[in-house]
Amino acid sequence: MEYLKKTFRWFGPDFGVTLEDIKQIGVEGIVAACQHIPIGEVWPNSDIAALKKNIESAGLQWSVVESVNIHTTIKYGLPERDKYIENYIQTLRNLAENGIYTVCYNFMQLIDWTRTDLDYQLPNSASALRFDPIAAAAFDLFILQREGASDCYDEQTINEAKNYFDTLNPEERTALEHAILAGMPGSKKLISLEEFKRNHRTVLEISKEQLQENLAYFLKSIIPEAEKLGIKMAIHPDDPPFEVFGVPRIASNYEELKFILDACPSPSNGLTFCSGSLGASAGNDLVKIIEDFGDRIHFIHLRNVERQEDGSFYEASHLDGSLQMEEILKAIISEQKRRYSSGIGEIAIPMRPDHGHVLLDDKRRQTDFYSGYSLIGRALGLAQIYGLEKGIRSFDN
Structure with missing residues (x-):
């Protein structure tokens, strides 16, 4: 066979x-x-x-x-x-x-x-893609700043996301944003944050x-x-x-x-x-x-x-x-x-x-x-x- x-x-x-x-x-x-x-x-x-x-x-x-x-x-x-x-x-x-x-x-x-890290370091020094829900929440709350986003998370998640975001330097915040906006295989061009926001607003209105x-x-x-x-x-x-x-x-x-x-x-x-x-x-x-x-x-x-x-x-x-x-x-x-x-x-x-x-x-x-x-x-x-x-x-x- x-x-x-x-x-x-x-x-x-x-x-x-x-x-x-x-x-x-x-x-x-x-x-x-x-x-x-x-x-x-x-x-x-x-x-x-x-x-x-x-x-x-x-x-x-x-x-x-x-x-x-x-x-x-x-x-x-x-x-x-x-x-x-x-x-x-x-x-x-x-x-x-x-x-x-x-x-x-x-x-x-x-x-x-959707991933939050495109270069996650493994113990053997290779790297992989990773998704972290706290990092995703930080993007949603503090970069995307989606209206009503705080209603989607419990208090513990919001606090952890805030603490995580506060520890990031400007380069790390940019890396998080780029990781999420890079989710289109076959293209090295990032989706713009404005385009993401525009499409996001539209799809949130659809059940x-x-x-x-x-x-x-x-x-x-x-x-x-x-x-x-x-x-x-x-x-x-x-x-x-x-x-x-x-x-x-x-x-x-x-x-x-x-x-x-x-x-x-x-x-x-x-x-x-x-x-x-x-x-x-x-x-x-x-x-x-x-x-x-x-x-x-x-x-x-x-x-x-x-x-x-x-x-x-x-x-x-x-x-x-x-x-x-x-x-x-x-x-x-x-x-x-x-x-x-x-x-x-x-x-x-x-x-x-x-x-x-x-x-x-x-x-x-x-x-x-x-x-x-x-x-x-x-x-x-x-x-x-x-x-x-x-x-x-x-x-x-």
């Missing part, structure tokens, strides 16, 4: 990691996007074909699009959303015309992910139920077209999987994922299973999510997190941390066996090591790549995951 398809995210020629670098790691597929095209505009056939040719010229395959980002008018349910939904559908048509059939996307309302309905509206519009094209849509979970800055989550747990899949039942309406995003909440049973929704998992991100008692977490090495990666991989392999027996579904599910520590030569090129996307750190993660996968399969035989 086929192994998981080993893929690696690549952000284009200006990224600090080349396709030639990636090929040496033993990767089969590339996860990429036409990132230069503004969100909401149609991806022209010519741009898709050019990127595909670039990837294939290195002897690799463009396996997954990550991401065709969703315009805010769709997320916020604004009147002009239908125009952007039609643009989205046309992009899907153009991708299918170029033989690309798996699309990862997310419906996060402000930024793609969780309305956000879910906006997502359902989007799915009911695009999934029938995606199914005709043979495209598998794979929504990425919210990261982290709990409310941040007063913004509700709608893709963070079992019930919310079930709502998404039930909103438009179709093999084309599926999931990106991200162990790190879902695993940041101890309340998520990752094995159950794989077992119950496995036939709708079209793409896999594997990484580990170390959850700490104070509610913070950092991104641990791929085989260490709070998540039992061997149990997660066993469940995924069981899903592959089910697909093999039934003859339904892609057996070699594309998988990529998600994020990676900054270590060794990564430290010398740290300013070249994007946060979480070091070369050696991710290569180490891929090797660990592949070795674990091979060991599990050998044991089963």
Whole structure:
């Protein structure tokens, strides 16, 4: 039976990691996007074909699009959303015309992910991404200065956030702000604080139920077209999987994922299973999510997190941390066996090591790549995951 398809995210020629670098790691597929095209505009056939040719010229395959980002008018349910939904559908048509059939996307309302430290120092001198709820509260209360923010926190959290913020020098306060405003993979450009505030005010006026309905509206519009094209849509979970800055989550747990899949039942309406995003909440049973929704998992991100008692977490090495990666991989392999027996579904599910520590030569090129996307750190993660996968399969035989 086929192994998981080993893929690696690549952000284009200006990224600090080349396709030639990636090929040496033993990767089969590339996860990429036409990132230069503004969100909401149609991806022209010519741009898709050019990127595909670039990837294939290195002897690799463009396996997954990550991401065709969703315009805010769709997320916020604004009147002009239908125009952007039609643009989205046309992009899907153009991708299918170029033989690309798996699309990862997310419906996060402000930024793609939230961390408070992009260079958290580990005991071995490598560095990782980290989220600290007290630092996040300090940003909310004293940098963002959101109206009504104090109502979202208990007195102890407010006091701890104030004490934490008061200890920061100006450079450290700037680093905190930049860490949060940098949560858009594929771009080294920070979201401006004013833009963040503007979008934040808008989304705070929308209830969780309305956000879910906006997502359902989007799915009911695009999934029938995606199914005709043979495209598998794979929504990425919210990261982290709990409310941040007063913004509700709608893709963070079992019930919310079930709502998404039930909103438009179709093999084309599926999931990106991200162990790190879902695993940041101890309340998520990752094995159950794989077992119950496995036939709708079209793409896999594997990484580990170390959850700490104070509610913070950092991104641990791929085989260490709070998540039992061997149990997660066993469940995924069981899903592959089910697909093999039934003859339904892609057996070699594309998988990529998600994020990676900054270590060794990564430290010398740290300013070249994007946060979480070091070369050696991710290569180490891929090797660990592949070795674990091979060991599990050998044991089963």
